[in-house]
Amino acid sequence: MFDMVSRRGFVSLSAVAAAGLGLAGCSGNKEPESTGSDAGSAKISSKKAVELQVFAANSLEKALPEVQKLYTEQTGTTFADTQFKASGDLVEQMRAGATVDVLITASKGTMDDAEAAELVDADTREDMFVNDLVVIRAEGSDTKVEAIADVASLDGKIAIGDAKTVPAGKYANQALASAGLYTGAEGDDGEYAPEIADKVALADKVGTAAAYVSTGDCVAGFVYSSDIFRYDGIEEAFVCPEDSHKPIVYPGAVAESSEHADEAKAFIDFCLTNKKAQKIWAKYGFELSE
Numbered sequence: 540m541f542d543m544v545s546r547r548g549f550v551s552l553s554a555v556a557a558a559g560l561g562l563a564g565c566s567g568n569k570e571p572e573s574t575g576s577d578a579g580s581a582k583i584s585s586k587k588a589v590e591l592q593v594f595a596a597n598s599l600e601k602a603l604p605e606v607q608k609l610y611t612e613q614t615g616t617t618f619a620d621t622q623f624k625a626s627g628d629l630v631e632q633m634r635a636g637a638t639v640d641v642l643i644t645a646s647k648g649t650m651d652d653a654e655a656a657e658l659v660d661a662d663t664r665e666d667m668f669v670n671d672l673v674v675i676r677a678e679g680s681d682t683k684v685e686a687i688a689d690v691a692s693l694d695g696k697i698a699i700g701d702a703k704t705v706p707a708g709k710y711a712n713q714a715l716a717s718a719g720l721y722t723g724a725e726g727d728d729g730e731y732a733p734e735i736a737d738k739v740a741l742a743d744k745v746g747t748a749a750a751y752v753s754t755g756d757c758v759a760g761f762v763y764s765s766d767i768f769r770y771d772g773i774e775e776a777f778v779c780p781e782d783s784h785k786p787i788v789y790p791g792a793v794a795e796s797s798e799h800a801d802e803a804k805a806f807i808d809f810c811l812t813n814k815k816a817q818k819i820w821a822k823y824g825f826e827l828s829e
Contacts, residue, residue: 589802592619592638594629596645596706596789597744598670601769602823603643606816610809616802625744627704633658639794640803643667645745645763646706650790659792663804666828667811668789668820671764672710674777675752682758684777687718690759691734698740698748698760702727706787707745711761713784726784749773763787765824788828 595603600623607618622629626644630653633639642659644650647666653659674690676682684690690697700708709726715735716724723729731739740757742748745766751757753772760773767775791810793803810816811827820827 589615589799590617590619591640591799591803591806593621593641593643593806594633594637594639594794595621595623595641595643596626596629597623597746598645598707598763598765598769599623599643599789600746602765602819602825605819606810609813609815609819610806614805614809616806625700625704626706627652630656630658631704633794633796638796638798640797640799641791641806642794643789643791644706645670645787645789646709647785647788647790648709649706650792653792657795659794660800661792663793663800663807665791665807665811666788667791667807668825669828670787670789670825671781672707672714672761672779672784672787673764673767673775674779675749675760675762675767675773676758676776677752677755678772678774680758680774680776682776684759686777687714687779687783688720689777690715690738691720691732693738693758695738695758696740696751696756697735697738698742698751698757700745700748700761701741701743705742705744705748707748707761707763708742710784710787714761714779717780717783746770763824768823789825 603621611617626646626649629642630649633653634656642653650664654661654664674684682693699711702708702712712721712723712726715721716729720732720735721729740751742751745762748760749762749766749770752760753770759776767773791807793800797803817827
């Protein structure tokens, strides 16, 4: 923001300008140098021209665009076509050479993988949001789930994200393991118990799991609590206890491939500190990580 020039400053500048004209008359065809205000304008234009490429977990596809719009309005920084996919798929794209500025995943483990592969700058990593794991049913359904173990007695399929790439599926398997319905405590290292093995419908992302339930293809599914704000036709049937799975944390970091690292870090900071941005996250069921 430029300061207003005082009357005294204006008189001084006028004197300098007059002297400058006198010098110009003695210097032949010498071209005038750019003024400070012109240089400042160039810097602002350059800043506004920055376009950030964000890779974000699928569950952020409703909230994040609203925050990005707010950021553009306040800073002029724009965004390329943000990629919303399963966190594991995003990391694989980065391994394959995708140019990225900001990565936000739905699990610490997936960000750990990106950090180990030197795809992100570890010094910029921040735990951004937390979420809950819930069992959903179709809106208006009479499906009842009062404990994790109840899914074994449901008459129909259960939608679960593929734990190989979908963090929500990994958390779901951890919850099932706490009820004796999955053999691996990590969530991606075991098998489903016989009671549910034939009922599980694997989904390529958490949004697909929600869709399976809303269409009636599955009678229940495991998603994040924020997904209830994103998708029509589903409702919460049961909130999984926090101690039934590892904490659901969304880390964010600047990608090593970023050509706009400072701007990328500034955007992450904005997401966590701007009051209007915080209201958007809350609207979609996300809480800031403490």
